[in-house]
Amino acid sequence: MKREKFLQIIFERGIFMERYYDSSWQRTMFCGEPRLEDSGKKAVLNGWLRCRRDLGGIIFIELWDKTGATQVVFNPELNAEAHKRASSLRNEYVLAVKGVMRQRPEGTENPELATGSVELLVDDFMILAPSKQIPFEMDNADSVNEDLRLKYRYLDLRRETMQKNLMTRHKITRFTRNFFGDNGFMEIETPMLTKSTPEGARDYLVPSRVNPGKFYALPQSPQLFKQLLMVSGCDRYMQIVKCFRDEDLRADRQPEFTQIDVEMSFITEEDIMKITEDYLAGLFCEILGAKVETPFFRLTWRDAMDLYGSDKPDLRIPMRMTDLGKVFAGGENPFASLIENGGTIKGLRLPGGATLSRKELSDLENRAKTLGAKGMANFQIKGGELKGPLVKFLDEDRISLIRSLSEIQDGDALFIMADENWRKACEMLGQIRLELGKERGMVEGSFKFLWVTEFPLFEWDAETGRYTAVHHPFTAPMNEDMEYLLTEPGKVRSRAYDVVLNGNELGGGSIRIHDPEMQAKAFKALNFTPEAAKERFGFLLEGLSFGTPPHGGIALGLDRLVMLILGCRSIRDVMAFPKNQKAQCPMTDAPNVVDEKQLDELAIKTVDPLLL
């Protein structure tokens, strides 16, 4: 209340109104620019008041803009009127300040500040806009409740770190456009209002007023359009494009996100990988000055699962898993029958793990259980002797086999994961590997890129009782596995590839099917009737029949890329206006209810969600 009254006084005195922001008040330099060589020059600065230090007789403020801050001095001996008015200034007021830049008196320089050797001595100033008291403090706002930051996002973005994040994102997109442009790629926009193809993620739907009862979908990706652009002969396409998926959110997942979408004609996997590697290496050099080795390390999906228990392994953690089925096969031990029935036993060697206490071991086992494991056995080698609950089931030969297979040394521990399902055993132990690696400081190096290749083409979905595409239904099968396409679809490997950085899926792509007959077969394997395939993807099938070049591409997640480059914890910190975990925007209050009239025009009736 007092503050409001105060603002009123400012207005009444005409301090705010009697002057206009004409060209004489426009800045002659940015707030982060003044240097020693500017001393003696007249200058005008425009910016936000960031820090006020009123010593009574003399007032210092820092004037901030996105380039930095400069100290401004109000000295009553030099300008009593300006000094008097300055005592009413508060944080985040927008000011225009005229004066003389001068070298700071000896001993008062501030080495913390880029502009710290000079200061602006005020002749005159005007308040361009006052500010209400801000709801959180600008400095160390990183620890502020994120909901509050999102509600006042424009203030959050006025902070140094967020400005830096936005700027880095801009530099990345600029580099991206330049890189692909220089390499013969053309950026082409594809529609945001498009057709729902109920494969994959849930669609965001948009009702059509002029077609009552019909809906567009926002694109989950421009996949089909970019393939058709290849049919058009565009040859090399790229687009920095928004994509939409109506699925639950995570720290690295937002309902709308940005892809760097790429497609090329007359190429093989090698060409896509090469251009992606050149792009990423160039980008990391440009933005971080980091040297990235190319070509990237490659793993087949099978090996990635076997060795790291993940299809996006974090190679900064050196631990690998080993298959210990042989150790337990055919003997008298608790796992013998599991092996006989095709089960899997995986081992993970933890260097130095012999010092883990009984309690620590059982805590780890409990964590494995929360992942869905029935249990997790362990061995430890102390004084050259293998110890653990399973030792009594193993003879000398098997014990030496365990040592040679797992390469376990004195002082180590070895964790054992068993499951009927190979993939599940790998993934559960892989998760333990990841957690142990991070907790025990085993993360080495900064940026470890790799390709994961030879993904399965299809995956059995127990829920719907049919195969679904692991990547998408347009991915080409590997030539070697073609024969199984209709007989044993689960066995077919695809020409898909993911690029992985430090345990994060940065992007993925594939060589596409360019033969309409092959595409029809793929739909058949997915249990689409020809009619259903035609209804959903008829335009693609028809397009493919008019002379389609072999083609393929990749899509990289721009938000994740920026996040990893900046070392942010959440994708939200590299997006200007992200949504919260419920996919709401606390600032605009979207999504919201709309007028009945709007719904009527769209021929839409809503149902009380409580009745569903």
Add this chain to the structure above:
RNA sequence: GGAGCUGUAGCUCAAUUGGUCAGAGCGCCGGCCUGUCACGCCGGAGGUCGCGGGUUCAAGUCCCGUCAGCUCCGCCA
């Protein structure tokens, strides 16, 4: 749909076993202060302890429910 963590002043947090527990720092307001730079000093305002119920002589604290935010699982071709 499920699991976990969190919720106390504008912001960040504290309050031991249920008992002077309504607190601190920052911010805000007022006063003093001419070289500060996270200025300093003095004073002040400000809280339905997320919400509802229960146990108890007594609840910020224990129990049940509920809401909100975050993290994770499911989900995300």
